[in-house]
Amino acid sequence: MSRDKDPAGGRARRILERLTGSSESLEESAGRLEDSRVAERLRQIEQLFLLHGGERDNGSGPDAADVLFDWGHLQVLERLGEGSFGEVYRAYDRTLDRDVALKLLKSERGRPFQSQLFIHEARQLALVRHRNVLAVHGAAVHEGRPGLWTDLIVGHTAHDERYRESFERLDAVLELVESLALALQAVHGAGLVHGDVKPSNIMRDASGEWILMDFGASLDQRRAQGGPAMTSGTPLYMAPEVVLGAPPTPESDLYSLGATLYRVLTGEAPVQAGDWKGLQAFHEAGRQPASAVGHAGLDRRVARLVDALMRRKPGDRIRPEEVIERVRSIRAAPQRRFRLAALASIAVLLVLGLTLTSMGFYRANEARIEAEREQRNNAAVNEFLQRALASPSTTGRVRDLKVEEMLLKAADDVMPSLADQPAARAVVHRVLAESFNTLRMPHRAEEQIAIARKAMKELERPLPEIERGLTLQAARALELDDRHDESIAIAEDFLARNSTVLGESDRQVRWARIYQITNRLSLGRYDEAEDLLDTYFAEVPAPETATRHFGYEILQARANLYRMQGRYDQAVETAKEALDWLDRFPRSRPINRASALSNLALNYTHLGQWEAAIEAAGDVLDLQARIFGERSQEYLESLINLSGIQREAGQLEASRESLVRARELMLENPDIASAEQRLGVSMNLANVLNATGEQARGEAMIREAMDFATAQWGENNLNVLKLEYNLAELMNQQGRFEAAAALASLTLEKKAAALGETHAFTLLSMDNLAVALGGLGRGEEAVELHDRAYAALDGQLGAGHPFTLLAGRHRAAALRQFSPGRLSAEAVDALLQRHVETFGEDHPDTLRARALLAPE
Incomplete structure (x- = not known):
């Protein structure tokens, strides 16, 4: 939902003041700060600042005189607009520490069903997280009024005349089409229907990103009696089947997308009708909307794509993924041509963001610069990088770059960008090390730590906060590399030097204690790990008042300990406690919940409670799809885990379906799977095929996998030997002794x-x-x-x-x-x-x- 009153420069100034602790040097940059792209860069810097240890301003919020009324935790400040179904306000969110848009249903009696539907759909929409979809933060009922709150978008709608000239360029048109297709793909992937795609529900924010918004408007249509009014313009974008009485579907959203693009790109509506009856008559007659092909200035390939979206039969309309593929085909220019320029832009953005954030914050408050975030939120990292990937290139063709490639390019550009600032270089390399650890790439992390320490030697005086952060990242890298004794040694040396000075409640000290425990669990030193848990984490902080999520970390560690000790009942109960803790923790993140559910599923398998394990693993899969998407490594790994539990539970057909899907994903997206994962899926699928009587297919798959593994690693590799075992086992089953x-x-x-x-x-x-x-x-x-x-x-x-x-x-x-x-x-x-x-x-x-x- 939008608000077009707060200039980008005001937002930029507020961010800079928070980062540097001063506004004295801002006036000279006033002109530049009005640029919306500068404001967006600063917003990205702020996001990384929060991700790596910064804290939000704990100000008191708006003045009491400015507050119209309170609605739950929101302080309502300004009425922005009204529709037939609800009212929209600007409100201050005390939890998020920022302004949001609040849509309240009108408090009319006799509509409990619509209210329940509104709340249900809003809460579902809150699970959709995509850069091209308006972020819905939640929904609730307070004092009898249902409402939802979302990001407050500063920008203009798609039919604003200021965009008309830009749409004469093919790259601008393709950016719009791709952004909206990606948005619908995310919405439909969550099992939802938008229901009201139209130009006024598409906005361009300060960063230049197209945002699909105003889901609440789709509920207006559902309560309409006798058809909506033509004055709103919405009916002209409705699919024929919806105009004739069918409920909205993903296919009807696709028609609306085509009609919207037709209107935005040609300036005309695809159907000429003066009222609702005329529109009904048009579609009852089976007439086809006007073709986009032939419109002056509109690329014929784009025009054909628009027409394909507006086909009369729902099943004939092209899907969002096909739209995306066509856009990428139209772009035609070689990938390599844009890759280096895009990476350079990303690297500059990342390096400058990290430097400004860390060094500005360092000047403002030295003691806080190196505060480590206690849980690395991979989803937040990816969101930041996706925005960075989308914004610097005018081609939009760099979204396929891997995070690892971006980080490596950023690492290469640190020295030329910050040659005379060794402290800044150390900070950047420490954050890069942390990012590589998040990606489970410990060797890359160790490289960055070594470079950072080399930069530290150039300093005139030591910076203990940065050094402590590097030490903890070194312990984490060693743990990921299965060098557990070395990791323990570093953690315990860290504690010997710092625990007395900083205190046991210090976040860095607590992380060092966690590394003491998790490494001992990996080494099978369970009694020692339990002693440490009892000594330093005997009490779990209440989630409602906790400022950090260490309570969840403690419960996860205990659940792992109990499982490794064979105390499976206690492991299950503790894993449930971890989930409950997250449910009650105000700052809980979906990625934490996915980890906790994975732990619970694993513990259920040890108890032989297969249905419960499958349910938990299925919930993990759904979360990974919402957080990372179905074409991600995280989703693939969760799908493989689910197939394994299904196989162990004896649900061989379900396991086969999961493995077939995993294999398809790896073939379609080779970068998301390692050679070992591809081989493992083939082996497991072959075993399931053999167990379900498809032994000829199973044997062929085993032999194909053997050829692959032999070529990859040699004939004496363990993977090849496992396949030989499987093949001999199959021959025994067939009597080929x-x-x-x-x-x-x-x-x-x-x-x-x-x-x-x-x-x-x-x-x-x-x-x-x-x-x-x-x-x-x-x-x-x-x-x-x-x-x-x-x-x-x-x-x-x-x-x-x-x-x-x-x-x-x-x-x-x-x-x-x-x-x-x-x-x-x-x-x-x-x-x-x-x-x-x-x-x-x-x-x-x-x-x-x-x-x-x-x-x-």
Whole structure:
């Protein structure tokens, strides 16, 4: 929702005052600050400032005399407009510390259903986070009045005449089309329908970004009786089926997008009708809206795209992803041509943003510059970088750049940009190290830490705050690189130097304690980790009054500890507590919730509560789609995790569907998956195909994966050996015992050399070979190998581990066939009971064990 009264310069000045603590030097820049792009750059700097330790101004907000009335936590300041369904106000949000737009439904009686629908849809919309979609922050009912609050957009609508000249340029037209298609893709991806796409609901903000807004207006249509008034202009953008009485759908949004683009780009409406009846008659007659092709000055490719959106039949309209693809095809110019220029612009923006933020804040308050954010919000980082990617290039063609590439380019440009400012360079490289750690790239992080420390040596006096931040990032990088003892040593040295001076309540000290604990968990030193938790984090702060989310971190660590100790009931309960803590924490973020749900799903699997685990994993998948999108690495990883739980739960068809989708995503977006992930998905899919009877397809996929892995890593790589195991197992299942024995024998030899004779994977290949030998009638050899494999796995992993149970089933079957006197009924019952305890009554492995070991 918009407000066109506050100039960009005013916002820029307020940000600069917050960053530098002074306004004395602002007057000389007054002219430049009026530029909206300068204001947007400063807004981006402010965002990074908040992300890396800054705090919002704790001012008292507006003067009491300026407040019209309070609505919940909002102080309503100014009435901006009115519609037939609601009123729009400018309000001050005390939580966000900024002005927002508040839309209140008119307080008429007899419309409880519309109010409930309004609140429900608004809360759904609050889950949509995309740079081209108006950010809805929430919805509620106060004093009987339902309302929603959103960003307050400073800008102009799409049909403003000031944009007419810019649309004579193809790049400006393509930017508009792509932005709106991306916006609808995000809305529809969340399972929502906008319902009122029209020029007046599209605005360009101060940064030049096109924003799809005013979702509340779609609710106006739903309560209309006898058709809306033509004076609003909205009906001219309605899809034919909606005009004729059908409810709005994603397809009707696409028609409205086409009609909107037609109006904005040609200056005319696509349908000529003077009133509602005339519009109904037009569509009842089956007439087609005017074609955009042939309009002077409009590129024919764009015109055909607009026409494709306005096709009469909903199913014939092109989808948002096809619109995006066509736009990118129209741009035609080679990617490489724009890449370096765009990266250079991004790097300058990032470096200047970090430097101004950090150094300006350093001058204002030295003690606060190096305060570490306690949870790295990858979603916030990506949002900042996406905005940076979208704004510097006039082509709009650089959105496919990876965050890693941008950060590396930024790192390269630090020295030329800040050659005479070693303190600033140190700050920038520290933040880059933090960003690489967020991306789980510890080696890159260590490179940045080394460069930062080199810059620190150029300083005349030490800067302990920056050094402490570098030390903590070094501990984090070592933990990510599985160098846990080294990470612990750094954390404990940090504590020895700083815990007394700073105090245990200091944020940096608490992070060092967390690293002490998480590294010990990774090393299996559970008692030590528990002692540290009990000593330093015995109390969990109340979420309602907490200023930081350490309470969640403490509960997550405890849940992990309990799981690793085998205390699965306690792990589940503590994971639930972590979720509840986040639900009650005012600053909770979706990415934290995704992590907590993942923890809960994992704990449920250990209890064999498969339905609950699948539900939690499905919730994670939905969150990742909303936070990062379905074409992200995060979404892919969550989809793979879900498929694994589905497979363990015996839901093989569902697991197959998830794996097929994961494979499609990797083929369509090769950059989001590593070679190991691609191989893992192929292996898992092959196993599921084999288990569901599609063994020919499964074997073909295994062999294809073997060729890929061999070419990638060599024939003795562990991934190749795993595939050889799977292939030999499949041959055993098919009764091809001779081929299975030959392959299993070769794999056993290679695994023993690479991993050792007692490694679990080596023992599984021994079990595989024993099954093949039994199939060939070589019972004595088979039983001997079964005994060795089962005893070793039982000793290493425990009697209830899936590997041990697999070997136990095979051994029992071989004993029954070749040495029945050694297999007692009690041993069979005990083995079956362990299957039930581990997998549940109806799990395929439990059923398989019953069928294999049933009395003859």
